[in-house]
């Protein structure tokens with residue numbers, strides 16, 4: 001078992017691999033060998049062919065460190081937390097809560113009831129509202145696979161790989177370029193292709209995600225989604241708080 005800070009870490013199984021590393025389930029033990037629980041550890045591990053594509057290992061490491069720093073600075077019940085990290089390791093890593101699933105695969109099972117869907121949408125909106133309005137972060141890669149499901153039906157926004165701090169204009173060109181060439185087409189607002197990002201690009205992605213959650217024929221929901229995903233950013237909601245206000249109104253008017 002490895003030791004980090006006041007914990008022993010015991011890797012159990014690899015959960016999945018992404019483009020830039022893998023996520024594994026680990027057990028955490030206190031130094032006197034009491035089990036604290038099972039967690040997820042995200043590890044940066046770049047395949048050789050990726051290294052040939054433009055960015056050096058140091059640039060990938062800086063991106064990962066930035067991801068961990070922004071995510072660790074968030075403290076909200078709908079944003080996945082970070083507990084322990086080792087960012088100067090050869091393969092930097094951080095430990096977060098172990099998810100049961102992600103929203104994408106919950107949706108593909110097709111078993112969510114409408115009350116659950118409403119509550120999931122509120123949790124996503126609350127998590128992103130916190131990121132935008134209290135942290136001034138833009139997520140830039142909101143999609144069902146990046147919204148994780150935890151026990152008791154709690155959903156949390158995760159994957160801060162493309163997060164940008166809107167107050168930090170000095171963020172390096174390389175890091176923003178990495179952001180520009182990634183992200184997921186279906187959830188990308190049209191202006192992203194011209195390199196423009198702000199909270200409205202996340203609002204667009206939220207609109208697409210909410211459309212996919214699909215809460216049915218509620219009066220007002222189509223207008224809500226159209227306004228969130230309007231082609232012109234100026235026609236969209238101005239903030240996630242405004243989206244929440246309208247969403248609550250729709251739910252109330254439909255007696256849900």
Ligand SMILES: Nc1ncnc2c1ncn2[C@@H]1O[C@H](COP(=O)(O)OP(=O)(O)OP(=O)(O)O)[C@@H](O)[C@H]1O
Pocket residue numbers: 015016017018019020021022023040042080096097098099100102145148158159161
């Ligand atoms: N906290 C977590 N608990 C459980 N599983 C997780 C957690 N975070 C991510 N995963 C899962 O681990 C796998 C790899 O995740 P990761 O975020 O590295 O890559 P990805 O999202 O598949 O790809 P990429 O980020 O490269 O687009 C995915 O199946 C993801 O759902």
